[in-house]
Amino acid sequence: MYRKVPIDLLEGTRRGSILSTIAVITMATLFFLETKAFFSTSLNTSLALDSNEDSNIRVNFNITMMDLKCEFATIDVVSVLGTQQNVTQHVQKYPIDASGVRQRFQHRNLKQHDVELFDSTIEETIEELHADGEDAVSLDEDTLNIALERNKFVFVDFYANWCSHCRDLAPTWETLAEIMYEAAEYRADNHFESKGLSEHDYTAEEYAEAVKVELPVFIGKIDCVDHHDLCMRKNIRAYPTLKFFVDGEEKGDYRGHRTVMEFTHFLAEMEDKFRGEGEAKKSEEVKEVATDRTIRNESHEEYARALSATRHKIQHTWVDEDHPGCQLSGFLLVDRAPGNFHIQAQSKTTELAAHLTNVSHIINHLSFGKPFSSYFIKNGMKNTPPGFLESTRPFDGNVYVTHNEHEAHHHYLKVITTDFEPEKTKKSPERKKKYLLKEQDHQRAYQVLQSSQLSLYRSDIVPEAKFTYDLSPIAVSYTVKYRHWYDYFTSVMAIIGGTFTVVGMLESSLYAVSSKKRR
Numbered sequence: 001m002y003r004k005v006p007i008d009l010l011e012g013t014r015r016g017s018i019l020s021t022i023a024v025i026t027m028a029t030l031f032f033l034e035t036k037a038f039f040s041t042s043l044n045t046s047l048a049l050d051s052n053e054d055s056n057i058r059v060n061f062n063i064t065m066m067d068l069k070c071e072f073a074t075i076d077v078v079s080v081l082g083t084q085q086n087v088t089q090h091v092q093k094y095p096i097d098a099s100g101v102r103q104r105f106q107h108r109n110l111k112q113h114d115v116e117l118f119d120s121t122i123e124e125t126i127e128e129l130h131a132d133g134e135d136a137v138s139l140d141e142d143t144l145n146i147a148l149e150r151n152k153f154v155f156v157d158f159y160a161n162w163c164s165h166c167r168d169l170a171p172t173w174e175t176l177a178e179i180m181y182e183a184a185e186y187r188a189d190n191h192f193e194s195k196g197l198s199e200h201d202y203t204a205e206e207y208a209e210a211v212k213v214e215l216p217v218f219i220g221k222i223d224c225v226d227h228h229d230l231c232m233r234k235n236i237r238a239y240p241t242l243k244f245f246v247d248g249e250e251k252g253d254y255r256g257h258r259t260v261m262e263f264t265h266f267l268a269e270m271e272d273k274f275r276g277e278g279e280a281k282k283s284e285e286v287k288e289v290a291t292d293r294t295i296r297n298e299s300h301e302e303y304a305r306a307l308s309a310t311r312h313k314i315q316h317t318w319v320d321e322d323h324p325g326c327q328l329s330g331f332l333l334v335d336r337a338p339g340n341f342h343i344q345a346q347s348k349t350t351e352l353a354a355h356l357t358n359v360s361h362i363i364n365h366l367s368f369g370k371p372f373s374s375y376f377i378k379n380g381m382k383n384t385p386p387g388f389l390e391s392t393r394p395f396d397g398n399v400y401v402t403h404n405e406h407e408a409h410h411h412y413l414k415v416i417t418t419d420f421e422p423e424k425t426k427k428s429p430e431r432k433k434k435y436l437l438k439e440q441d442h443q444r445a446y447q448v449l450q451s452s453q454l455s456l457y458r459s460d461i462v463p464e465a466k467f468t469y470d471l472s473p474i475a476v477s478y479t480v481k482y483r484h485w486y487d488y489f490t491s492v493m494a495i496i497g498g499t500f501t502v503v504g505m506l507e508s509s510l511y512a513v514s515s516k517k518r519r
Contacts, residue, residue: 015510023503030495038488042481043385050417050475057336057415057446057471062329062365065343065465066401067358070095070326071255072238072345077332079339087332087341096325115349117165119172119259121294126170135177139220141230148248151218153270155254155263156243158231160224163239163351169258175294176263177219183286187214216282217267224353237357238350246274261304264290327364336471344464352462355405359465363395366467368415368446383421383480391447392418400452400465407456408463414449415471420478447476 065073070093077084139147139156147154157173159166188210224231224239234243234250242254251270256262264286271281295301332341345357369392372381381389400409420443457463 016507019503019507023499026503027495027499030499031492034488034491034495038483041383043383044479044481045385046477046479047474048477050471050473052336052417052444052475054336056333057368058370059332059334059341059469060365060367060369060371061331061363062327063343063465064096064325064327064362064364066096066325066360066362068326068343068345069237069324072347072352073326073328073343074346075328075332075341075343076346077334077339077341079335079337081335081337081339090332091328091330094327094329096327115255116257116259116262117349118168119175119261119294121300122171122175122260124171124175126167126174129171129174129178134174135181135219136174137177137218137220139222140227144220144222144230147218147220148245150212151215152247153217153267153274154245155217155219155267156245157219157221158224158234158236158239158241158243159221160239160351160353162225165349165351166240169240172258172260172263173219173221176260176290179260179264179286179289180215180217180219182289183216183282184212184214186289187282214282216271216286231353232356235356236353237345238347238352240350244270246270259304260290260294261287329364334469338468338470340466340468342464342466345462354457354460354462357462358402359408359463360401361399361409361465363398363400365393366395366448367393368448368469369444372445381420381422384478388418388420388445388447388478392445394448394450402454402463406459406461406463407454408465409452410455410466410468411450411452413467413469415469416447416449417472417475418445418447418478419443419475420445421480 073093075087075091077087136157137143137147144156155176157166157169159169192210222230224236242258244251244254251274254263254266256266267286275281295304328343334341343359343361345352345359395411402408422443455466
């Protein structure tokens with residue numbers, strides 16, 4: 001099959017030497033390129049119907065609300081399969097100060113049902129309490145300034161006449177004001193008796209002035225519907241808001257149980273904290289009068305004792321910044337069905353002012369599926385196209401600021417299931433244990449196509465930052481294609497044989513042309 005030509009019949013020529021050199025160089029070049037292609041891989045993309053059988057999908061988030069307190073920030077999840085309101089599992093909240101610095105402690109909200117919204121022991125209606133006059137003084141901007149100038153302690157209820165929580169609180173607040181005046185009258189009577197004076201030794205005006213002097217705390221109220229600008233300057237965002245003032249300076253909001261006894265305990269704490277040297281302590285009489293007014297049987301006493309036992313949970317913190325924020329981080333387990341989750345200002349203890357609710361936010365991170373470790377991102381995602389990691393978290397670092405009232409940003413996400421092969425790396429058992437990397441656990445990710453728009457709200461609806469997601473029925477798969485060894489050897493043989501054949505044909509053609517010229 002393989003015939004040989006005798007060496008004596010072969011003739012070396014200069015042309016043959018050149019063609020042989022060209023043949024060797026050509027084969028060497030093609031062999032190098034073919035070997036390089038054999039050891040390299042290619043990434044194939046394929047589309048198919050999503051066969052993911054998971055019932056839930058994980059949503060990872062880290063979002064900073066730039067102008068919303070943690071106590072009002074809640075997360076609701078809505079899908080076609082059901083609704084979850086005020087989700088708290090796997091969600092952490094950190095207060096952000098006005099400078100954008102996260103506080104060191106983790107914020108924990110008091111459970112909504114733990115807060116008593118009004119004193120159930122007060123049986124009189126607000127009309128019955130007002131029959132002998134209003135003791136909780138209705139204030140405007142001018143009278144508020146006068147009250148702050150003339151009284152060391154001032155306790156003000158900022159309310160709205162349409163607020164249901166405010167209407168429920170009104171009898172309790174009026175009773176608290178009456179108790180303050182009764183305690184002041186009790187102290188005034190003792191003062192006159194200590195000086196040996198009877199009712200005929202002083203006038204009604206002198207007695208009224210003595211009552212004002214002995215008044216432990218001035219109780220007032222401001223209707224924010226009638227005094228909108230004043231409430232705006234005081235940064236009132238929810239109703240009712242109970243603010244405490246000392247010597248004309250605001251010291252913060254009351255956030256505890258809204259019962260008469262709890263109010264009196266709070267006022268006693270504030271008196272102990274801010275009472276000057278030589279000033280008389282007036283809270284003891286207040287407690288006695290409050291006890292007589294609200295604790296009339298054993299059930300009332302048990303009710304007061306139960307609330308007192310939970311008082312240690314309530315932290316009366318003072319926030320000087322007018323616009324604190326809140327960082328929410330964690331993850332949600334949502335149904336694999338179209339739905340949305342939204343961050344909104346909500347409270348079961350107060351009615352929020354829609355025009356003062358600002359849901360401007362920064363999306364530090366938002367992704368779907370199990371989060372990848374930094375080690376896996378660096379070493380395990382080499383078999384994905386460029387920009388793949390960024391496509392799974394397109395919102396990261398985006399800032400959405402609203403400049404007008406009654407508006408908020410809504411985000412729309414198309415979630416695409418994506419399967420890929422992680423890079424196979426040799427890892428020691430210690431490293432595997434450290435990073436918890438199992439190859440099968442990291443073969444699925446979710447790419448996100450996003451769009452956002454600014455939505456307008458009615459004046460009576462509280463805005464919310466809304467994230468609407470929909471899962472694509474088409475899944476994407478990235479697979480790595482390797483060349484088979486027999487393909488490589490076939491190509492090598494083809495290079496050798498093809499080079500000899502082509503160079504031989506070229507040499508024959510040149511020989512034929514040169515022969516004709518010699519003839």
